[in-house]
Amino acid sequence: MTVVQVLGSLPTGRDVVRPDFDAISDALQQPYRHLVVAGSHRASFPDRHHAATICDLLLNQLFPGFFADRETLERSAKPNDVRGLHLALETQIRRALRYAARSAGTASDDIIVQATEHADASIAELPTIQELLAGDVEAAFSNDPSAIDREIIILSYPSIEALAIQRFAHRLYRRGVPLLPRMLTEVAHSRTGIDIHPGAVLGASFFIDHGTGVVIGETATIGDHCVLYQGVTLGAWNPTGRDEHGVLRRGAVNKRHPDLADHVTVYAGATILGGDTCIGHHSIIGGKVWLTESVIPYSVVMMDAPPLRIRSRRVASEST
């Protein structure tokens, strides 16, 4: 491919070349041309900007008066109204369904009706989600000594933002809406450092302290009254990921992440792996523990910390 144009020659004989913008632009469009809808709707996918807007409108509905980002609100027609969220959601779900129909080569006649049904159903669950989040706020309040009141938790804790978005995205995921659920949880991941797959099943009264680096995989389940700290991974244990032919088994059918029963606490940096790994209720998993097997209820699992070698720099630094 020629990506430069010769515009002329300098007196020195050197050619004046510039990039051939049109050729480059054309080359860049090529590989994705088959994915782009013909006609006026240039962008056929749900887009990241609107995914972020949905998250903002959602938080504003779930915590009225707490997340009032006026910019965002003024952009949508009826700022304080649940209809604004419904409309944004419906539009992006429609795009996601249209993409999926095109991929599968199926008819897309009733996409508009389906998108409305998905949006309707999700919006109707907002009061339930709000109630769950009130329990999450209480869980944060009863676990975190730095929380003087509940308001600061709603206003600033990454845990609340991540859980609000995941609990909503999880409902879209269960309904089979393509693309959008993960896009929403990745907005939360980007903002909070907490990476919860929309497929994960989260119990009530859940608290994640600090949160940066937390990873909760697609097929993990978490009971009620659980607490996680920063850097905790509930992940896949490699050997279970492929079938006997080495082919990756994809999605929810491949149960590969652990289950936490009720009242489980997992301290910072612990890693729990595997789809058969079940942490019994009322268990405590210590910081940095690496666990790939189940433990019975009321277990306390601590790492036999590697011995520390402590020596003094003083002599060394004085002798130089």
Add this chain to the structure above:
Amino acid sequence: MTVVQVLGSLPTGRDVVRPDFDAISDALQQPYRHLVVAGSHRASFPDRHHAATICDLLLNQLFPGFFADRETLERSAKPNDVRGLHLALETQIRRALRYAARSAGTASDDIIVQATEHADASIAELPTIQELLAGDVEAAFSNDPSAIDREIIILSYPSIEALAIQRFAHRLYRRGVPLLPRMLTEVAHSRTGIDIHPGAVLGASFFIDHGTGVVIGETATIGDHCVLYQGVTLGAWNPTGRDEHGVLRRGAVNKRHPDLADHVTVYAGATILGGDTCIGHHSIIGGKVWLTESVIPYSVVMMDAPPLRIRSRRVASEST
């Protein structure tokens, strides 16, 4: 609660139902209605959008010409002027004080005067904060081989953004301003992955390299010339968190995070816990060390790394 409306019936006999938007909207407002100010001031809390704006205006004042986000600047009336920051700050502090007075059921007569005093005092400390940050830039420059010059540190290092915001938020925290200080440090946490509570006392010439996953708790203190790497936790050690009745002791009165004296370096992924844990000056804490006890000055603490098992895949992969 009824959240759907029947709009009519299809010829098939199936009802046409839509979410009852007004009922949902009303249900969502209910739990927080008591927190919302009556009358025209719909949003009574400091809001996250304005917390982010305060951070942007602050960085622009502390590093003139380095953080010039024209968007942000043009939104405020006098872009390059410290008055713009003062105004934004005063407004949000007023909201925070009004919320606190309402919570405590106390009079709110002098909130406007108080907010102005807090804003005045914080603004008057900007030159001192700027001087501290110049020391932080020097600390980064003398510790990081990838820093070719000081400008790139100011322009791009997450450490500088996190420290600028925390050093400012810490002054609001010490003056007892509610809500806002933590909201500001959570803006920094979201942008940088560095989570420093506004209560933490940071010494001069502080450098945090890379920074993602760093957690520094409310009652931690850090001396001068300290260096931390990514993933370091200065956290609470669980047993100290509750009194004899199991009740959480909240805020600064519960000293639960460690102290680092001057010239302490803590390498990536190390965890230091507990309010009685003091790291003596000129000490080095190695990567991934887990430390819950004090060490004397000039200590070098290394983990006796767990032995590695190294085997070859080759035979296995060749025999299949």
Add this chain to the structure above:
Amino acid sequence: MTVVQVLGSLPTGRDVVRPDFDAISDALQQPYRHLVVAGSHRASFPDRHHAATICDLLLNQLFPGFFADRETLERSAKPNDVRGLHLALETQIRRALRYAARSAGTASDDIIVQATEHADASIAELPTIQELLAGDVEAAFSNDPSAIDREIIILSYPSIEALAIQRFAHRLYRRGVPLLPRMLTEVAHSRTGIDIHPGAVLGASFFIDHGTGVVIGETATIGDHCVLYQGVTLGAWNPTGRDEHGVLRRGAVNKRHPDLADHVTVYAGATILGGDTCIGHHSIIGGKVWLTESVIPYSVVMMDAPPLRIRSRRVASEST
């Protein structure tokens, strides 16, 4: 420095003082005055807002129709056109070069020509970068069981955003463009939690799963078909950082980060350090391994996990 003004006295005799905004503003400008260009161009550095815009325009060019952030697009004159990216890039490179010339005290006659050449060359490489990213998408698809299709990877995986930006920034870094390359990768770091220095040399078909907390240093090199998980550090090993006089050796000449050959997988939380450390091809480095020495091809390196102490809370909680 006087930073307060006495405006008058109250009947009580107490002075009414306000911050002297002009004095504070002036004080804050002072330390950087020598860095600011005289005349109309107030901000002489590439700025963070425009660095973020370049990242958005870049992603939109590399994945047409996938990252369509209409806001961003409408701000630039020719949204869907590679010329918009070229213009934004040229402007910021010009600023970076002007700063560097001023620092070095060299003439800045041909800065406009140089900036155009750098921008031209980078734009001309977009098709190559796009091809590399198609390989990165395939690598994600073949390694991640939660990826149902390739589209969701492009639309939401932090790995793709971080790699797109680093692969582009790396080309600017190699051409010697000051400041801007690191500013671009720090935009990616802020958004994704993945911190890859623009100097790092990345092979084809690279996948980073989850990604939060990943650090890849300036002089690291990574072969083809490598996979990293969250929290992996490819870092510097302290002793190599300084020369015999204790002076930091800066930049690419100081080889201080490891090399990964082709087909290397590094699991979550592993740390590999040192400029002489080479991981042979087809090796697997287990989770949380701490490695400062080379291993031969086809190695499997696992940590002899510290033994776990598992006890039951039940008796304890029943006996109280």
